[in-house]
Amino acid sequence: MDVLVCAGCGAELSVPVERVALPPEAHASWGHGPLPPLMEPGTYAVDPAPAPAPWRTWEDLGESAAAAAGVYAPVYPVPCGTRNRMVLAPGDMRGTRLVPERCESHCLGITAGAEPNLVCLGCGLGVGSREDDCGLWQTVWYEPGAVVRRPLTVPAPAPPPPDRTPPLPTDDWDLRLAAAAGAALAGLLAASGGEALALPDGPVTELFGRELARLLPAGPPARRVGLAGPGLPGDGADLVLVPADRRTGAPWPPADDVVAVALPYGVWAHLALPETSPMPPSGRPPAGVLRDDYPLPDHAYGGFGPDHRTLRRTLARMPEVRRPWLRALYDRL
Known part of the structure; x- marks a missing residue:
C-alpha cells in the first residue's frame, strides 16, 4: 500500500491505495453521458504512455520520434506529454483544491486544461487534474514530478477469490x-x-x-x-x-x-x-446447481x-x- 504525497511539501494527497494494473479502458470514451470512476476504491495505477498533451502530428514528428513515444503506426495526433502519471478514483483524493478557471469543456463536467486544475492545499503546487465530463471516466491524474509515492507498512488486501459472477446488465x-x-x-x-x-x-x-x-x-x-x-x-x-x-x-x-x-x-x-449466482440462497445449493431467479x-x-x-x-x-x-x-x- 502507498500514500500519494505532494513533492513540494509532503502533504498527503490520497488515502492509502494499492497499486494495480492500468485498466484497458483507461483511454476510451463513450457516448454523451456520465461514466463511473475508472479505478476501484482504494487502488491506483501508473500509465507508462505519454499524456495526451502536448500533441504533435505524425508527419511532423516522424516515425523514429513517434516510436520513441511508444507509437509505431500513424495516429492523429501523437501524444507527447508526461509519462508515468498516476490515476485514482476521485473519492480517494485528499488535500487538494480544484481551480475552476483551469478546467476545460464544461459540458456535463470538466476536463484537464493546459495547467493542472488541482493544487495542493499545503503549498499551492499544481499536482494534477480531475476529469469527469460526459463520455469520460471519473478520474484524478497526478503528475509524477509533483506527486510521489510513500510506501506504507500496511499490507495490501488479499485479492478476491476466483469467481464467475454473471455481469449485471449495466x-x-x-x-x-x-x-x-x-x-x-x-x-x-x-x-x-x-x-x-x-x-x-x-x-x-x-x-x-x-x-x-x-x-x-x-x-x-x-x-x-x-x-x-x-x-x-x-x-x-x-x-x-x-x-x-x-x-x-x-x-x-x-x-x-x-x-x-x-x-x-x-x-x-x-x-x-x-x-x-450473484444472489445465493440461504445455505448451499447442491454442487452444479444454479439459481435461475435472478434477472440477467x-x-x-x-x-x-x-x-x-x-x-x-x-x-x-x-x-x-x-x-x-x-x-x-x-x-x-
Whole structure:
C-alpha cells in the first residue's frame, strides 16, 4: 500500500491505495453521458504512455520520434506529454483544491486544461487534474514530478477469490468488456501471423469470432485459440487467453512456448469459469446447481463486441504493427 504525497511539501494527497494494473479502458470514451470512476476504491495505477498533451502530428514528428513515444503506426495526433502519471478514483483524493478557471469543456463536467486544475492545499503546487465530463471516466491524474509515492507498512488486501459472477446488465460492464476485448483482439491479431484462427465454441467465439473472421483471411485455420489459467492447462492450443495479474498486468504464464494474450481477470473469468449466482440462497445449493431467479439478460446492454478504438490504439502501440501484413490490416481499420 502507498500514500500519494505532494513533492513540494509532503502533504498527503490520497488515502492509502494499492497499486494495480492500468485498466484497458483507461483511454476510451463513450457516448454523451456520465461514466463511473475508472479505478476501484482504494487502488491506483501508473500509465507508462505519454499524456495526451502536448500533441504533435505524425508527419511532423516522424516515425523514429513517434516510436520513441511508444507509437509505431500513424495516429492523429501523437501524444507527447508526461509519462508515468498516476490515476485514482476521485473519492480517494485528499488535500487538494480544484481551480475552476483551469478546467476545460464544461459540458456535463470538466476536463484537464493546459495547467493542472488541482493544487495542493499545503503549498499551492499544481499536482494534477480531475476529469469527469460526459463520455469520460471519473478520474484524478497526478503528475509524477509533483506527486510521489510513500510506501506504507500496511499490507495490501488479499485479492478476491476466483469467481464467475454473471455481469449485471449495466452499461459500465459492457464498456469495460468492450475495451478489454479490443485490447485482447489486438494481441490475437498480432500473434495470428495473418492467418485464420480456430476458436473454441462458446463465449470466446461469441466475443471474438465475428471480428476475426472479418479481419483475417478465409481459409483453413493455422493456429488454435484456447483458454488457460489457474486450473485450465490450455489443451494444446497455440494461442491462449489468460488472466492478467491484478497488480502488474503481466499475463498468467502458460506452459511450453504457447503465446499468451492477457485479459483482465473479471473478463477472463466470464469466458473461462463456471457461472455462479450473484444472489445465493440461504445455505448451499447442491454442487452444479444454479439459481435461475435472478434477472440477467442473455447479453449485457448493447451486446458483446470489441471496441474498435481500443483495438486500433493498442495495435498502434505494439512494435509488431510494423510488419507489412499487420500494418496493412491496421490501415484498413
